[in-house]
Amino acid sequence: MAPSFLLADRETHIYLTFSLTLKQESNMGSAPAKPEFLTVLAEKQVTHGQDIILSCQANTEDVTVSWEKDRQKLVCVEGKHKMDKTGKTCVLKISKAEDADEGNYTITLSNSSGSASCSAFVRILIKEWRTVEWSQGRMLNSLKTFKIGNEVEELRFLLYGPVGVGKSSIINTIRTIFEGRQFVNCLAAAGSTTSHTLCYEQFRFANEEGSFPFAFNDIMGAEKDSGVLTQDIVSALKGHMKEGYTFNPQIPLSESNHYYNKKPTLSDQMHCLVIVIPADRVSILDFMDKMKSVRGEASKMGIPQVVFMTRVDHACPLIRKNLQNVYKSKKIRENMHKCSNELGVPVNRVFPVLNYHEETHVNEDINCLMLDALTQITYWANDYVDQHTSHAQPICE
Ligand SMILES: Nc1nc2c(ncn2[C@@H]2O[C@H](COP(=O)(O)OP(=O)(O)OP(=O)(O)O)[C@@H](O)[C@H]2O)c(=O)[nH]1
Ligand SMILES: [Mg+2]
Structure with missing residues (x-):
């Protein structure tokens, strides 16, 4: 009110103004900065x-x-x-x-x-539970100079697994390792749902110093109700299937077929079955029954069976960052155990691997992981051949 304001002396007026300022400052204090x-x-x-x-x-x-x-x-x-x-x-x-x-x-x-x-x-x-030599020199050399202790000229590996899981890429990767440059000659179209590999083909590896003592057979992928027939896989294992045979998902290879080898020897048959399972889709249960029956046939013949778990980069981000984390990843260990349980293959025969798929240069970590697996399976295949050498003539049926 005017009278009271007018009554106020100069000092009071100053005091009021001052107290307003204080109030403003304390308001600023109670509205703190928005958190960032x-x-x-x-x-x-x-x-x-x-x-x-x-x-x-x-x-x-x-x-x-x-x-x-x-x-x-x-x-x-x-x-x-x-x-x-x-x-x-x-x-x-x-x-x-x-x-x-x-x-x-x-x-x-x-x-x-x-x-x-x-x-x-x-x-x-997890603590690294399996060790890998992350330097390729020694492993490469020992495979180059590996001597098969018996009468077969080469150890033969059959790749078997669902469509598009990296079977052909395994061959490209091994070839890249041994021949020192990238190969893409047996690669499927990315993301296809039917097998790109239609023909039974064998791949050997050589460099200027000579050839390596093993061959890999690439086959059509398995599908739940189609793809390569289990009978055909068994024929391939036993050495009845000749190179160049074109798979027919409806009719198995018959004895009358030109590509049927009636009297396979130890050299014609497979010495190790490599089951290929993608690490990011271990539970492809649809296929597990098919794979188990093929594995059963291999067991009857005493052929060693191993699992290559591909696409480890898709299964665990740790590995995408650094492949050397492969045996520190819980996810990979879990999936290896799952694979082992589903297929009945002991964990020490399950090998996580990474294939060349987007790299344009040779990568020693990729090489070492594959070489580690390859070294083991070479010894096992050779043991099998050693054991069967004495009855090398028709070993099947
Ligand atoms: N990220 C990743 N991709 C991979 C790996 N291995 C293979 N691939 C990719 O997966 C796709 C299929 O690979 P293939 O090697 O053709 O598979 P496949 O089992 O031979 O296929 P089919 O012959 O059709 O049954 C390709 O695009 C490859 O580049 C891997 O370890 N990691
Ligand atoms: Mg293929």
Whole structure:
């Protein structure tokens, strides 16, 4: 009111103005800066037993912090989790990493002006449980100079598996390793649902120093109700199928066919069955029955059976980053055990491999993983041939 304002002396007026200013400042204090991250959480890969430290920096100290794991409020366990906030730095420490600690961690900063979140995935690596020599020289040399201890000239491997899982790419990869440059000569069209390989073909490997003592046979892929017939695989295993035969998914190779070898010898038959399963689709159960019956036939003949698990890069992001993580990946170990259980092949005969598929240059890690598997199966195939050498004439039926 005018009278009272007019009554106010100069000092009072100054005092009122001053108190308004104070009020404005304290209003600014109660409306803190909207939370933002100056630095965000980083993805972590830690081995069992290591401590995990997730940390980030907020733009203001005036925030409350909450943590979630896999979208559930993180339940702090005494001696396991420690949350800390010092100034603008927020830290979650997880002691002695174990499998259950793997997951997606989210931090949320909030205050009266809003909130902000960021997340990071924590992956727990298992201790490397199978070792690979990540230098190819020795393995390459020992395969180059491998002497088959008996009368066959070469060890023969049959590749068998569903359509489009990388059977032909295995041959290209092996050829790339031995011949030192990229090969794409027996590759299927990407993503096809019917087999691109239609003809029974054998691939040998050689470089300027000579040929390698093994051959791989590439065949049509298996499909649930079509594709290569189980009888044809058995014929190939026993050495009845001659190179160049074109598969007919309706009719098996018959004795009257020009491509039927009536009296196969030890040299004509297969010395190892390589079942090819993609690591990112181990549960292709539709095919498992077919594969089990082929495996059963190989067992009857005493032929060693192994599994090459291709496409490991698709099964685990860790491996996409670094192939040397292959035996540190839980996902790969799980899938190897799954393969082993489904097919009845012991885990020590399951080999994760990566094929050349998008690379334009030779990659020593890809080579080493394949060479490691190849070295093992060469010894097993040779053992088989050794055991059967004494009755080398018709070994089938
Ligand atoms: N990411 C990835 N792709 C692969 C790998 N191996 C093969 N491929 C790709 O998978 C597709 C099929 O590969 P192929 O080798 O032709 O498969 P296949 O088993 O011979 O196929 P069919 O003869 O048709 O039964 C191609 O596009 C390859 O580039 C691998 O290890 N990783
Ligand atoms: Mg093929």
